[in-house]
Amino acid sequence: MGVYIFISVLIIIACVIQVLVVLVQNSKGGGLAANFNTSGQSMGVRKTADFLEKSTWVLAGSVLFLCIIVTAAIPHDAAVEQSRIQDSIENAVDPNAIPTLPTTPAATTPAETNAE
Numbered sequence: 001m002g003v004y005i006f007i008s009v010l011i012i013i014a015c016v017i018q019v020l021v022v023l024v025q026n027s028k029g030g031g032l033a034a035n036f037n038t039s040g041q042s043m044g045v046r047k048t049a050d051f052l053e054k055s056t057w058v059l060a061g062s063v064l065f066l067c068i069i070v071t072a073a074i075p076h077d078a079a080v081e082q083s084r085i086q087d088s089i090e091n092a093v094d095p096n097a098i099p100t101l102p103t104t105p106a107a108t109t110p111a112e113t114n115a116e
């Protein structure tokens with residue numbers, strides 16, 4: 001159960017980071033990378049855009065990989081539980097069965113109740 005929760009949290013963190021990275025990007029090469037417009041820097045506009053694109057692909061691949069791994073880590077209980085549908089099918093009352101109504105009168109009669 002702990003591994004399942006841990007990997008699920010990693011997936012959520014990777015998804016949030018990927019959303020932030022995609023929002024920073026601009027499809028035309030602008031976005032936040034446009035603020036770094038000096039060409040002499042080693043981390044210039046083109047390098048930032050390459051980094052953001054590579055990080056998007058790495059995060060997408062990691063989410064895919066973690067989703068495949070988490071399916072193997074799904075906790076399975078030792079006791080096999082039947083579904084609620086299966087329980088209702090097994091415990092269903094036959095609608096064609098004739099109901100048994102009480103045919104004898106009640107044990108107390110109105111005369112006995114007035115005598116008290």
